[in-house]
Amino acid sequence: MRVLLVEDDVALSLGVTRALEREGWQVDGLADGRQAMAPGLINLYELAVLDLGLPGMDGMTVLRAWRAAGAKLPVLLLTARDELSDRVAGLNAGADDYLVKPFDLPELVARLRALKRRSEGRVSETLVVGELTMDLSHRELSHRADPVYLSPREFALTEMLMQRVGRVVSKDAIVARLSSWEADFSENSVEVYVHRLRKRLGELGVTIRTVRGFGYVLECNAQPGPATETGNESD
Known part of the structure; x- marks a missing residue:
């Protein structure tokens, strides 16, 4: 935030x-x-x-x-x-x-x-998507109670996607959220972080799907499986 x-x-x-x-x-x-x-x-x-x-x-x-x-x-x-x-x-x-x-x-x-x-219309400090749980108070992400370790930028991006699960999050919105960490944070930087998270989270039951020309959507898989590249543009 x-x-x-x-x-x-x-x-x-x-x-x-x-x-x-x-x-x-x-x-x-x-x-x-x-x-x-x-x-x-x-x-x-x-x-x-x-x-x-x-x-x-x-x-x-x-x-x-x-x-x-x-x-x-x-x-x-x-x-x-x-x-x-x-x-x-x-x-x-x-x-x-x-x-x-x-x-x-x-x-x-x-x-x-x-x-x-x-x-945000919430009363809880916890976000849940599938078997992923994010504790916003303690800045912790877990999968089936096992900790998932992310860098601060990765955590912030995951939080943003989990808050809007099933909805498109634009690259511009992500740049605006993360840009205060580094002055040259760009859409290319967003692609790098999405690529990393897609691999990290894909095996934990969620997919980050690219919506060409708009941004990214976090979706819950029916069954956890290996990460897959989706969409028609780069990560």
């Missing part, structure tokens, strides 16, 4: 970034409200953590502008103010949750997990 963090406190931003990266999430940080207003920027993310007391442009103004532009992603507000009127104003402006400083990082992570679940 890709998260936008808009926070001007350097130490806090670093701590939050590290905590979210331990979850396997990709975090892009900004320290100025005006930077968060770049055209189309907010559409690259699935969650946002937004401080209210920002230089350049305050967080409330940024939030209202995001919502006015049609941004639907969940937004968690951070603030040093604990007045009821401030909380109400933030929620009325379009915030999905509100956390007062100082806070514990585990609480922040838990709140963001809950926002992510609600945005």
Whole structure:
């Protein structure tokens, strides 16, 4: 998952970034409200953590502008103010949750997990496809209770496909999700990772099928078997 963090406190931003990266999430940080207003920027993310007391442009103004532009992603507000009127104003402006400083990082992570679940219409931290089970809380994938070891990028791609099992996931969406790990991540990189996962997961009862010109679909096989190359284009 890709998260936008808009926070001007350097130490806090670093701590939050590290905590979210331990979850396997990709975090892009900004320290100025005006930077968060770049055209189309907010559409690259699935969650946002937004401080209210920002230089350049305050967080409330940024939030209202995001919502006015049609941004639907969940937004968690951070603030040093604990007045009821401030909380109400933030929620009325379009915030999905509100956390007062100082806070514990585990609480922040838990709140963001809950926002992510609600945005996806889920109530569980577990994804199941066939005999594959993904524990999102602990960042673990297993097959019949046996661990399946993946790199962070492989895990993120598998999570994306399992969340949309039976539906096409476009190459553009995958590039957007994984690009914060390496600046030159491209559609060719996607093909490399899909090729790796196709071999890893094919023997565990799932297939990654190529839909020419669109992207990839994760499907559950009737019986686990060797990986097969499907589709009419490269992996």
